[in-house]
Ligand code: PEP
């Protein structure tokens with residue numbers, strides 16, 4: 001990773017660095033952050049001569065050669081100071097709440113518009129709405145481009161940013177062209193490296209946030225962080241990690257709740273953790289408990305399914321969506337827990353034994 005002296009390299013500087021890297025069979029990939037751009041070295045960056053030559057350039061401040069599978073996502077990476085936010089909230093400083101329907105029903109657009117207003121009223125920062133859905137059975141509702149307009153209308157009417165899942169390049173393009181500020185990669189695509197790369201490339205420098213769900217069958221935590229590394233290495237460092245339950249399910253829940261991995265993630269990576277309690281436990285009555293647990297574990301945000309009339313929703317909503325009334329209470333309580341939980345994060349961020357205060 002190359003850190004420039006100025007905010008970014010000029011074209012001439014970029015070319016000179018690229019030429020040096022090419023001699024060692026490496027290449028350069030810019031990662032534009034909010035205030036500065038850093039540059040990932042693709043290939044084996046351990047050549048001593050290459051590093052010496054790069055560090056000899058007056059416009060190069062430093063070359064970091066972190067030996068990690070996820071050197072950009074690593075807590076020791078230069079990106080440790082990278083901050084981003086949405087809806088007036090800064091991730092890792094404020095609790096971010098993303099809430100809304102699992103699925104937008106194009107036949108009943110008013111439900112989504114009403115949900116959007118209610119979710120705003122309840123205190124959410126981002127409205128979520130599924131346009132295209134990864135469904136287990138091909139015979140169930142798969143989503144529709146018609147929902148794009150409904151999602152945008154909800155954003156326009158409420159003034160809140162929106163989040164939607166993309167499963168392929170066509171959907172990605174539609175969502176980017178529509179100006180959707182937060183994209184979701186679902187659990188089923190969490191290891192779709194081609195899609196992850198495409199997202200990184202196509203959102204590079206656009207300020208788009210990406211919520212990466214944890215795959216249902218993911219193994220070590222490093223596998224999850226490495227998936228996010230694909231997006232960052234391709235050019236977008238605004239990635240949030242989203243535990244959402246894994247398989248096999250805990251008897252009675254939809255999945256095996258995994259909000260407890262939050263501290264483990266936060267010890268290894270600077271990336272914010274936004275937990276999805278809805279898909280984890282899978283039933284509305286359990287969601288507030290899982291949400292409180294997530295924030296207690298140090299989550300930076302929550303992504304929750306909510307519907308004004310869950311019984312008349314489609315997709316997961318009849319089972320999983322909480323009502324806006326429950327959401328309002330949950331956001332209030334989560335805010336209190338968030339403030340308390342924060343001080344425990346200081347412990348491992350600064351390697352102290354006991355939190356202050
Ligand atoms: C969803 O968010 O509605 C969804 C399908 O999520 P997941 O990919 O976590 O199953």
Ligand code: MN
Nearest residue numbers: 102305315316
């Ligand atoms: Mn859902």
